[in-house]
Amino acid sequence: MSSAAIAADLRIAYTGYSTDNTFWIGVANAASEEAERQGVEFIDMTASSPDAAAQKDAVDRAIDMGVDGIIIGSVDNRAFDSSLDNAATAGIPVVAVDTGIDHSHVASLVQTDNLAAASIAGDYIVGELGGEGTVLILGGSAGHQTGNARRDGVLIAAEAAGHEVIFQICDWQDACAFETTTNFLQSNPDIKAIFSAWDPGALAAVSAADALGKLDDLVIVGFDGNPANLVAISEGEQSATIKQDNTQMGVQSVQNLLNLIKGEEAPALVPIAGILITADNVAEFQ
Structure with a gap:
């Protein structure tokens, strides 16, 4: 035009x-x-x-x-x-x-295409876990179409592979992602992967896991492809992200x-x- x-x-x-x-x-x-x-x-x-x-x-x-x-x-x-x-x-x-x-x-x-993109993230997580471990999903806000699709893509792939999935609404808030990650890593040693529906939430999860000394034991995946997350991936802190x-x-x-x-x-x-x-x-x- x-x-x-x-x-x-x-x-x-x-x-x-x-x-x-x-x-x-x-x-x-x-x-x-x-x-x-x-x-x-x-x-x-x-x-x-x-x-x-x-x-x-x-x-x-x-x-x-x-x-x-x-x-x-x-x-x-x-x-x-x-x-x-x-x-x-x-x-x-x-x-x-x-x-x-x-x-x-x-x-x-x-x-x-949030569902298809999150399915890619889910398949990646499943491949990295090799059949073991629980997946923690840090979600957006309740009823949010985008966040729901990102949740579902990972949830469907993980459950189909036999993984337990824990989903927590975080309203796209980084502080919630940090607190939720901290609490669940302390209470549930079976968590081996974390998916955040937004990249800053993934960085919050990285920070929480690092503070607990558990970063090396986790697969952490975000969504957006933000520059700071790309740095975290290149430095071996975050595992992956989906770039929009x-x-x-x-x-x-x-x-x-x-x-x-x-x-x-x-x-x-x-x-x-x-x-x-x-x-x-x-x-x-x-």
Whole structure:
């Protein structure tokens, strides 16, 4: 799509998960650059930290501003019903990125194929454990579509291989990941692998395991492919991570939204493949 095909005064609003998260910084930067390439004004309304109420308020303000389209990377995908009703009434198309939003007005979702990617992580964990050990999963928030898919991919693979799985909701909070890891490693010596649905949580698990002197005995896998985690993998602390292509996610969400603004169709789902990063290939991504 060339910028000539887009009216010069178009404005699109974007609200992502937060501005203090490496993955989401990448999504926002890619989306902003694509909007600039298309000659469209990009209004980033993302809060500095994850705040569902503030994000809903941002969507409401964007609607009041009369923007031409909205991209949402949701903190809580259940928080937008009335806002999306209003967007539909105003004729403002909405695209979701990373996490699906169950509302008829959300016409397109661009996200990592979380279930398939987490299944890769699960298969890796199973292979590393060699048939023994319990798997601890550090999850996102209750009912969160992305977190549930990441949990399920690992859980299904591990249980199919005969491993006991312990799942704990951590609301994407690193402090919870640290505390949960500490408590379960102290109370359950059978835990041999930890999967965190987000990479900073994996680093928290690394720190907790290291403090207990158990790091060398564990397989620790994260999800996102953040730079700090790649360093931890290269230094032999974290075992693996699943890299999300946040650049492609940002670009595709803008392209889909612009198609909708033009009255054209956009795919209901654009699945972006995940990549397993281990010590064997981490240098390729640093």
